[in-house]
Amino acid sequence: MKQSTLFTRTRREAPKDEVAKNAQLLIRAGFIHKEMAGAYSFLPLGLRTLNKIVQIIREEMNSIGGQEIHLTALQEKKIWETTGRWDDAVVDNWFKTELKNGSKVGLAFTHEEPLTALMKDHISSYKNLPASVYQFQTKFRNEERAKSGILRGREFLMKDLYSFNADEKTHQEFYEKASAAYVRIFDRLGLGAQTYKTFASGGSFAKYSHEFQTLTEAGEDTIYVHEAKKIAVNKEVLNDEVLTDLGIARSDLVEKKAVEVGNIFSLGTRFSDAFGLNYKDEEGKSKPVVMGSYGIGPSRVMGTIAEVWADEAGLIWPESVAPFNIHLIALFDKDEKVKKAAEDLYAKLAKAGKEVLYDDRSVSAGEKFSDSDLIGIPKRIVISAKTLENSSVETKDRATGKVEVVKIMEL
RNA sequence: CGGGGCGUGGUGUAACGGCUAACAUGCCUCUUUUGGGAAGAGGUGACUCCGGGUUCGAAUCCCGGCGCCCCGACCA
Numbered sequence: 507m508k509q510s511t512l513f514t515r516t517r518r519e520a521p522k523d524e525v526a527k528n529a530q531l532l533i534r535a536g537f538i539h540k541e542m543a544g545a546y547s548f549l550p551l552g553l554r555t556l557n558k559i560v561q562i563i564r565e566e567m568n569s570i571g572g573q574e575i576h577l578t579a580l581q582e583k584k585i586w587e588t589t590g591r592w593d594d595a596v597v598d599n600w601f602k603t604e605l606k607n608g609s610k611v612g613l614a615f616t617h618e619e620p621l622t623a624l625m626k627d628h629i630s631s632y633k634n635l636p637a638s639v640y641q642f643q644t645k646f647r648n649e650e651r652a653k654s655g656i657l658r659g660r661e662f663l664m665k666d667l668y669s670f671n672a673d674e675k676t677h678q679e680f681y682e683k684a685s686a687a688y689v690r691i692f693d694r695l696g697l698g699a700q701t702y703k704t705f706a707s708g709g710s711f712a713k714y715s716h717e718f719q720t721l722t723e724a725g726e727d728t729i730y731v732h733e734a735k736k737i738a739v740n741k742e743v744l745n746d747e748v749l750t751d752l753g754i755a756r757s758d759l760v761e762k763k764a765v766e767v768g769n770i771f772s773l774g775t776r777f778s779d780a781f782g783l784n785y786k787d788e789e790g791k792s793k794p795v796v797m798g799s800y801g802i803g804p805s806r807v808m809g810t811i812a813e814v815w816a817d818e819a820g821l822i823w824p825e826s827v828a829p830f831n832i833h834l835i836a837l838f839d840k841d842e843k844v845k846k847a848a849e850d851l852y853a854k855l856a857k858a859g860k861e862v863l864y865d866d867r868s869v870s871a872g873e874k875f876s877d878s879d880l881i882g883i884p885k886r887i888v889i890s891a892k893t894l895e896n897s898s899v900e901t902k903d904r905a906t907g908k909v910e911v912v913k914i915m916e917l
Numbered sequence: 918c919g920g921g922g923c924g925u926g927g928u929g930u931a932a933c934g935g936c937u938a939a940c941a942u943g944c945c946u947c948u949u950u951u952g953g954g955a956a957g958a959g960g961u962g963a964c965u966c967c968g969g970g971u972u973c974g975a976a977u978c979c980c981g982g983c984g985c986c987c988c989g990a991c992c993a
Contacts, residue, residue, distance in 0.1 A: 518942070518954070519929050523985050543985065597993075616993050650918060650991065658992085709993090726992085769993090799993085839951050872953040879953090890952065900952090 509865040514549045516877050528809035529655025531821050535880045544652025544660035554829035559804045560642055562694045563665050566687045572640045572667050579644055581612040585619045589780045599647040613646035621668050622777040632672055632787050640667030656809035663805045669798040677796040684800050688718055688768050696824025702738035704729050711774025718768035724813040727766055730759035765810045773797040821882030822905050830863040833883035835874050837890035848889045
């Protein structure tokens, strides 16, 4: 993409009402736009990165047998009354509205209820199990206080997968597969080193649930990390019983701030019982389906990456989620030879399958470099009269700062 | 929901109750520039969040509303 055609532009300063690093950098670099507190729009660069995060998650969900669907955000009151979760005293962050005819509807904050009801149309025999479905959906949560940029919004993107199994044993096997997929996802997203599988409260159907917590000072959660075992315990459940269960000593744990980027938990038969989601086993006996749910917020993940991977100059995207692979910067002034060489190189790289942001603007070199650092594309290639003297370009790695001179032929 | 802070050109800031609301940046034009946000000249752009009130006079003081940020509580 030619940068001269990119409609967004960078800013020197962040708006004063943004304090969170992720929002400051993402707004300055033109990735997102704040509509109101807790609601951010995604602009071309931001959407490219968000879509890459989504695609990685999609691939891993597919790899464990997940089938992608898309449920509605508009929710019927009756469905939610089935579990009692329509009540504001039970769920305090509903966005509710009504139809022209006066019927009450809600904007979904999660999808257990409608999906369980939906699956009744499709599951009635042990032959229909197991099943797992997932979606990428905009979730609405009327948080009393939005904060931390895109780490905690009122409207945000969420991947939620739900599993349906015949019994606790097969559920548990799937749960472990999903857990392993989550580990792979955070590795691929560039957060593997700082993300810990964390023991958290399990609710009524399991002793524990598991959160995937990424260490950063911007985090809202406090966790206790066991470095050697690469696990952690959420402060909420830290007690002697948990330590015994995990076979760890309190003295081995280090307190850290972290962001919850993923969460998996067993639902047991809570929802299948409520909706009558049962199946007939081989002997014709009716049994409730055992469920689990597995969430990751791609927009929150993007904010977390921005918190973890950045320096004074700007963002530093991991290769896997960068909006472009290469930032090609041409310093041509009025030098048609350089311009021509840059255009040729741009075409060549594109042909080789590289995603290239080509800075063809006529602005000063300093401005191009500053913008490049701010936007944070992993590899920068500079082509100028100087580099062309020996048919080369200069490459620079955004993360390490390492500079190399490379022959154009070898690119 | 408790506590605190703040609303002034697109952005960041300034202005004692008193001149035409200032500066920087951005944007436009011209000239000179081009390896780390270049220089000069000229221009553009604000009912000072909204509504009341006090006053000869309000960006400034008072009341109400709306919005934003932070701390805490909350967070399937």
